[in-house]
Amino acid sequence: MAERQTIDARGAFCPGPLMELIAALKLASVGDEVDILSSDKGSATDIPAWCAKVGHQVVETGERDGYWSVVVRKAK
Amino acid sequence: MSKTILIVGGGLSGTIVANGLCRQMGGELRTGALNITMLGTSETHMYQPGLLYVPFGRMREAELFRDQRKVLDKRVNFFVDPAKHIDVEKNQVTTEAGRTFKYDYLVLASGSRIMPQTIPGMKEGGHWFYDLDGARKLRTALNEFQGGKIVINVNAPHKCPVAPLEAAFMLQEFLKGKGLWDKTELTYTYPIGRLHALEPVAHWAKPEFERLGIKYETFFNTESVDPEAKVIKSMEGSELPYDLLITIPPHQGAQVIDDSGLGKGGWVPTNTKTLHREGSTNVFVVGDTTNIPISKAGSTAHFEADVTIDNLVSLIQEGSFAREYDGKVFCFVETGLGSGTYVWFNYTTPPNPGPPSQMIHWFKLAYNRLYWLSARGLL
Numbered sequence: 001m002a003e004r005q006t007i008d009a010r011g012a013f014c015p016g017p018l019m020e021l022i023a024a025l026k027l028a029s030v031g032d033e034v035d036i037l038s039s040d041k042g043s044a045t046d047i048p049a050w051c052a053k054v055g056h057q058v059v060e061t062g063e064r065d066g067y068w069s070v071v072v073r074k075a076k
Numbered sequence: 077m078s079k080t081i082l083i084v085g086g087g088l089s090g091t092i093v094a095n096g097l098c099r100q101m102g103g104e105l106r107t108g109a110l111n112i113t114m115l116g117t118s119e120t121h122m123y124q125p126g127l128l129y130v131p132f133g134r135m136r137e138a139e140l141f142r143d144q145r146k147v148l149d150k151r152v153n154f155f156v157d158p159a160k161h162i163d164v165e166k167n168q169v170t171t172e173a174g175r176t177f178k179y180d181y182l183v184l185a186s187g188s189r190i191m192p193q194t195i196p197g198m199k200e201g202g203h204w205f206y207d208l209d210g211a212r213k214l215r216t217a218l219n220e221f222q223g224g225k226i227v228i229n230v231n232a233p234h235k236c237p238v239a240p241l242e243a244a245f246m247l248q249e250f251l252k253g254k255g256l257w258d259k260t261e262l263t264y265t266y267p268i269g270r271l272h273a274l275e276p277v278a279h280w281a282k283p284e285f286e287r288l289g290i291k292y293e294t295f296f297n298t299e300s301v302d303p304e305a306k307v308i309k310s311m312e313g314s315e316l317p318y319d320l321l322i323t324i325p326p327h328q329g330a331q332v333i334d335d336s337g338l339g340k341g342g343w344v345p346t347n348t349k350t351l352h353r354e355g356s357t358n359v360f361v362v363g364d365t366t367n368i369p370i371s372k373a374g375s376t377a378h379f380e381a382d383v384t385i386d387n388l389v390s391l392i393q394e395g396s397f398a399r400e401y402d403g404k405v406f407c408f409v410e411t412g413l414g415s416g417t418y419v420w421f422n423y424t425t426p427p428n429p430g431p432p433s434q435m436i437h438w439f440k441l442a443y444n445r446l447y448w449l450s451a452r453g454l455l
Contacts, residue, residue, distance in 0.1 A: 012369040013421050014237055014405070015273040020369045022267050022297060023233035026194070026326060027341040046269060050295060054311045 002031040010039040010067050017043045018050060021072060025056065028074045033059060035071045044068045079110050079392060082169060082179035084159045085330075086116025086144055088124075088451060089363030089377035090185030095453035096385035098149035101392065105151050110392065113153040113177060115169065121147045122208070123447050125374060128239050130211035131218050132250050132413070135444070137208065147451050159186070162336040164356050181358050181388055184344055185381075186330035188235055188364035188372060194326055195231070201303030202229070202323040205243065206236075217320055218250070223259025224319030227308060231298055231326040232267045235364055235372035238419070240264075240324045241272055241281055242410040247322075248288050249413045262289075263316060265296035265308075273371075274427050277409065277419060284411070298323070327372070329365055343367035348423070349400035351384055360384045368403075370423075375406040378450060385453075408440040416440050 007024055009017040017038035024034045036047065047070045048058045059071040081097060083090045094114050104110035121144040129135035148154055157171040169177045190206045192198040203217050204210040230240045244264050251257045264271065264285065270278035271285065271292055285292055296310045301321065309315050329342020338344050345354040346366035353359040362384050363377035370376060383401045390398035403423030410416045416437035421427040449455035
């Protein structure tokens, strides 16, 4: 059964939201989702750009109360 | 009634916690009101950052090791008997030898390890310096290297996040010194869209790479290595040929964490400030073992250990919590074989590295020795 985990990477300077996402996807099963929270506006474009390159699916991207949430589904 | 603090793991953070508790709770240890037990995996304690220097002949293997019983305060009950199952409901840990240890407070400090076997071909086709055997093999490979293509390949997640960058700068200077730099093409790959996770470090490194002639490829996450064809492939679709592949393999936490159902990949869900395991008030997590989204580094382990010592002492002596971890991380950054800088940050203060200098490099070399005072809880 597919799982969704949330990684709160707000304010994380190192390794940062994208690196946290990459690490989490390695441990996830196909179909699992990772909701990455980031205080860096760049994540809202960087993460979808990387997913498009690698072939993972961006389920949703949204601005919350001063931060961004990007939900990624592991596709392969 | 006597209380027991059980520490799982004998690396830097576990050792600092054990020694720090002994220094602050001599009275309780003397009367038997407290006992401190550590379950380790080895009789020796290794200074892991020293591994970076081994391939370049800048540290001897013997300099990396001390007898763990000599690093630890004598009042710590130390067993080389790795934890096999951790039961946080029953407050007990069973070991590989079949012993069962009960605890009042548990400190999880089981660390992380490289997992080259999780990427096809990496174990067979790659060199690394993140363990002693790898550092030895890389030293031999560098001594035999006569020119060609070298790839330094960084994978997520990994500990000591500046070490790959340091290795690139040190390797460039090492090869230049041997008269081989003109015959070498060095390429550095990184998982995200810049040369380092820390933005200011990445901004500083890029022109340095360009000045030195180090090539780079970002957004490179290794999919496989072909040891026969000597090619490394990325998930992003690119391929790089190599004569010598120096990889920083992806890491995972300890198997016992996964096996005990305490965290996928060996990373324990941890409160970022209290360092409690999520769901427990008598289980603390320190060092690489946490899932906190900050650098897995020796300094992180050290600062988390200091906070945990204060909180355990305060809880036992005064029944109250002392303080929260502020996310502090401090890393030296070697920028060659004779210069260095440093970077520090916490949850609210961004990093701002200064210009490299010979003085900071010397301080790093001094710290390579002072480490043993840190482990003993004196620094």
